[in-house]
Amino acid sequence: MMTRNAAARSHALDRQRSTLYRLIIALPLLLAALFLLASNRPAEAMQIKSVKSPGGIEAWLVEDHSNPMMAMRFSFEGGSAQDPSGKEGLSNFVSSMLDEGAGKLDAAAFQERLEDLAIRLSFSDTQDAFYGNFETLTANREEGAELLRLAINEPRFEKDAAERIRQQILASLVYAAKDPDRVASQEWFALAFGDHAYGRRSSGTEASVAAITPADLAAYRNKVFARSNLRIVAVGDITEADLGKLLDKVFGALPEKAELVPVPQVAPVTGGKTKIIEMDVPQSVAVFGFGAMPRKDPDFLTAFVLNQLIGGGGFASRLMEEVREKRGLAYSVYSYLQPMRNASIFSGGVATRNDAVKTSIELIREELEKVATEGPNEAEFANAKSYLTGSYALRFDTNVKIATQLLGLMEEGYGPDYVEKRNALIDAITLDDAKRVAKRLLDTGNMIVTIVGKPETPVAGDKG
Amino acid sequence: MAASLRSVFHPCLMVIASMFALAQSPTASFAAPRVTEFKLDNGMQVVVIPDTRSPVVTHMVWYKVGAADEPKGVSGIAHFLEHLMFKSTENIPSGEFSKIVSRLGGQDNAFTGHDVTSYFQRISKDRLRKVMEMEADRMANLKLVDKEVLTERDVILEERRSRIENNPAAILDEQMDASLYLHHPYGVPVIGWEHEMAQLSREHAMNFYERYYAPNNAILVVAGDVTPEEVKNHAVETFGKLPANPAAPRAARPADPPQRVARRVMLEDPRAGKASIHRDYLVPAYATAAPLEAEALDLLAKIALDGPTSRLYKKLVVEEKVASSTGGSYMGSGLDSGKFSLYAVAADGTDLTKVESAMDAVLAEVAANGVTAAELERAKNGYVAEYIYENDNQASLARRFGWGLSLGRSIAQIESWPDEIRKVSLDDVKSAAAKYIDARRSVTGLLKPLKAPLAEANPAKSRS
Secondary structure, eight states, rough: EEEEEGGGGGOOOHHHHHHHHHHHHHHHHHHHHHOOOOHHHHHOOOOEEEEEESSOEEEEEEEOOOSSSEEEEEEEHHHHGGOTTTTTTTHHHHHHHTTTTTEEHHHHHHHHHHHHTEEEEEEOOSSEEEEEEEEEEEGGHHHHHHHHHHHHOOBBOHHHHHHHHHHHHHHHHHHHHHHHHHHHHHHHHHHHHTTSGGOOOOOOOHHHHHHHHHHHHHHHHHOOOOOTTEEEEEEESHHHHHHHHHHHHTTTTSSSOOOOOOOOOOOOOOOOOOEEEEEOOEEEEEEEEOOOOTTTTTTTHHHHHHIIIISEEEEEGHHHIIIIIIOOSSEEEEEEEEOOOOOOEEEEEEEEEEETTTHHHHHHHHHHHHHHOOOOOHHHHHHHHHHHTTGGGGSSHHHHHHHHHHHHHHHTOOOOTTHHHHHHHHHHHHHHHHHHHHHHHHHHHHHHHEEEEOOOOOOTTTTO | GGGGGGGGOOHHHHEEEEEEEESTTTTTTTOOOEEEEOTTTSSSSEEEETTTTSEEEEEEEEEEEOGEEEETTTHHHHHHHHHHTEEEESSSOOOOHHHHHTTTOOOOEEOOOSSOOOEEEEEGGGHHHHHHHHHHHHOOOOOOOHHHHHHHHHHHHHHIIIIIIIIIHHHHHHHHHHHOSSSGGGOOOTTHHHHHHOOOOOOOOHHHHEEEHHHGGGEEEEEEEHHHHHHHHHHHHHHGGSSSOOSSSSOOOOOOOOOOSSSEEEETTTTTOOOEEEEEEOOTTTTTTTTHHHHHHHHHEEEEETEEEEEEIIIIIIIOOEEEEEEEEEOOOSSSSSEOOOOOOOOOTTTTHHHHHHHHHHHHHHHHHHHHHHHHHHHHHHHHHHHHHHHTOOEEEEHHHHHHHHHOOOOHHHHHHHHHHHHHHHHHHHHHHHHHOOOOEEEEEEEEEOOOSSSOOOOOOOOO
């Protein structure tokens, strides 16, 4: 299937490329998911309870008994930033190993049991956290929870399974190295953050993945999987009492304290850098970006509204209008705001045929400068706000989406009441705020650009 | 991340899961969504799927036309028209469609397949009437100007570069389809062949629009917090005002002659990453299969090809270690035929010939001896559970019914899918395997990495 908008690209590709593609596309989408928080459902129906298990494990719960299933999302603060030097990719490796045998079950037995019970269980990581996603039908909840308990507490990390996963990761690295989108993004982070954990490849390098041993996997789990850095949201067909039991069973035996290596605060390198990575493809892929304010900065939400009208709002955004709608220079052009725990960035991307990619980048730069100097106009600013507030409920219409949204808030240190307050916070932002923050945010002098492909210098007047 | 390489995420696979999933099982003690169906006087079919958990709706219009209905030599026009539907009408200024939806707090997009074209919005329930008015308006009043058409044509050419030209696996896939279908238009890519896309015009788009876009050739699907009565009232006053076009329903497509020879294609490309082998078999679709044949193929694919518990993965990845990852699926959602597909990525240092032999051995084994009762039960449970999980997501439900109805299936047929799955016997699976895993109906694609040439002659610019 073909779709009109890059936002839906992840649904429309084929063969193994698609899985790799999803990882790239997932980033902006994930961010959108984390920061566009909802309006209606909270007010009308959704009740978020802060609960504590008998054993003292805290979680947020949204009870909804209309379908006999539940979703639980949880995270351990840590993620790939905890990977030891020379063992980059460890956290990612662990995320692929937890369903490769646990307790008395070897990999095949464990996976068959998951399938027999139709349990959806997956793990993933970002720079800052290690995530678990658990879904079960109510009828299978007890057994599902037991499998989850085993995966987290008693993964076997057997040599044979580890070798198999290692080969898959190594293959994925080879694919990533040939994928212009992946390379552009990796090179951007490397250029922006250098030796800092954020500059490393979170799935590692051939050498670092080759160096990871089963003992490393176990060590990561022992250090990162703990109660002190654990956050949990459950949504669906489960009562507070039943959730309490489930939490104690699954997480109760974890150590109290995580042993996390401190990760220093960092900002993208300044000075404005452009790096071209030659690859023999007809279309160049470019990533651009610079530092932004942290999530807790008073200007963050204003920057978030600005991003919406700059490049985060699909067809209602300036970059799409200038690059795609007016000039046909790209299928996909976007921006996003990504606050990580120890750095924050405003970033984006575009893909344009080789002989015009530089034109696209110049257009983007000009547009960012225009917003910085003139600010947004009143109409686009109002429209961005009305989208962000009006669409908030769309983020809360399935169990998994609710769990994902709420976990994001929890990780950022907000209480459940943020969901009720969020739209009013956006409504209160004025055009003057936006103008002021645009100057602060859009630091184009320090813009870092990576281009993968065979970019050619555009001929004069090509800006059409 | 590595785990995701195990299974191919396929658009059609997703659709199959969506359209044909439903449950009648130990866990089916809860009600399926109460789907209401009616017809407007002009022949437009309407389906309403209530989901009151969140105050939002998913509004979709499905046209029973797709890329396989394009005139010869005008490939890509169905998808191109889908893009152009966002331009202007008598009542909506150029490029405003998505901006209006966004201002209303909604999200919109569209997608095109070989058999269907679908447009949708997700929006707060009180805005449903407005988007129905807009969708009805562009069903009848599309206005296209040459300049916009030409600019958008550049966009779809960029889209083609992003999806196909920048990705050797996609190039191979396109060539495999062109080989698999000897005569049927499924062999032409949905996005179009580049040389024909470059010639598409306003007139081509308008001809296609006027021929196929009419209420009697469309299906309205609304899922969410809305009653059938409300939808009926709105539909009568919006879509109901449009005249039917008796000439709109599509004609039958040319059928393939008997397939007599196994085909092979090979792509050597420096961007290929790892060596991999891909195989597609031409098989029936749900819309064309004998009773339980398509269901048996679905189960066969799950057991033999899908994920780490599959025969293919166990033999090639776990036991023989000739592949680092494998996957496969049955795509049964076509109007005229289905496809049974599998792939394997060669382990380091393993020749594809060896991988292919192992793959063939797995297929020969299931064709000769079928699958086990335990495997069949697990696969049935998995599909039934997928169906139940999907009830949590109104957008997936809308897609399930929209797609099924577009292919001419009834609500009852769509809803009885889990029952049909339950009925499939070991013999059904074995006969399906024996009948359809037939090399003469297949194409095999090899993708091999090639060392980049040292100095490449300046290749002709694709466009200047």
